[in-house]
Amino acid sequence: MNVKDGTLPGLFEQALLGLFAFLRPVTRRQEATRIVVVCSPDMTALLVDFLNEALSLAQSNKEAYESVRFEKLVEGELKAELKGHKVSSFGEDIKATTYHEAKIERVPKAGWRAHIIFDI
Numbered sequence: 001m002n003v004k005d006g007t008l009p010g011l012f013e014q015a016l017l018g019l020f021a022f023l024r025p026v027t028r029r030q031e032a033t034r035i036v037v038v039c040s041p042d043m044t045a046l047l048v049d050f051l052n053e054a055l056s057l058a059q060s061n062k063e064a065y066e067s068v069r070f071e072k073l074v075e076g077e078l079k080a081e082l083k084g085h086k087v088s089s090f091g092e093d094i095k096a097t098t099y100h101e102a103k104i105e106r107v108p109k110a111g112w113r114a115h116i117i118f119d120i
Contacts, residue, residue, distance in 0.1 A: 005111070006110060006111020006112065007111060007112070008043075008073060008112055009068075009070045009073055010111070010112070011047075011104070011111075011112040011113075011114055012047060012050060012068065012070070012073065012078070012080075013067070013068050015047060015050075015051055015114060015116060016050075016051065016054055016065060016068055016082075017066070019051055019054065019055060019094065019097070019118070020058070020064050020065060020066070020084075022092055022094060022118065023058070023064065023090045023091065023092055023093070023094060024090060024091030024092050025064035025085075025087040025089075025090055025091070026087055026088050026089045026090065026091055027087060027088035027089070028064070028085040028086070028087060029085055029086040029087070029088070030085065030086050031083070031084070031085055031086075032061065032063040032065075032083070032084050032085055032086050033081060033082065033083050033084075034057050034061070034063070034065070034081070034082045035079070035080070035081055035082075036050065036053050036054065036057070036078070036079070036080050036081075036082055037078070037079045038050050038053055038077070038078050039076060039077050040076050040077075041076060042075070042076060043075060043076070043104050044099075044102050044103055044104045044114075045076075045099065045102075046075075046076055046077070046078060047097075047102070047104055047114060047116065048097045048098070048099055048102050048116065050078060050080070051097040051116070052096055052097050054082060055094060055096065055097065057082070058084075058090075059090075061086075062086055062087055062088070062089070063084050063085065063086055063087060064084045064085055064087045064090075065082040065083060065084035066083060066084045066085070067082075067083045067084070068080050068081065068082050068083070069081045069083070092120070093120065094118045094119065094120055095118075095119040095120065096118070096119045097116055097117070097118055097119075098116075098117045098118070098119050100117055101115060101117055102114075102115065102116050102117065103115045
């Protein structure tokens with residue numbers, strides 16, 4: 001995945017949007033907002049843990065998130081506000097974002113790129 005704006009927050013946001021595009025949420029209703037705080041040993045683990053936290057919140061609360069605002073995003077730590085809607089169900093299921101082959105890298109003149117795998 002390449003990020004259009006080339007920023008680290010943009011990479012995390014596009015990964016989140018990709019996760020929910022795959023889940024195909026059904027019937028959007030009232031708005032939903034969640035705060036996520038994640039600490040991890042490195043940026044790759046932080047992305048995986050962030051996506052897994054968003055997935056867990058989505059499944060347990062029947063919500064789909066469409067945007068994220070990062071209050072903090074530094075090496076190994078983030079705090080973010082997820083915004084979206086309540087949903088009746090999801091068209092697909094993702095068990096988790098895996099650490100297997102996960103990688104984030106900075107690409108000269110292009111910004112950030114990530115490789116992640118979802119366990120479905």
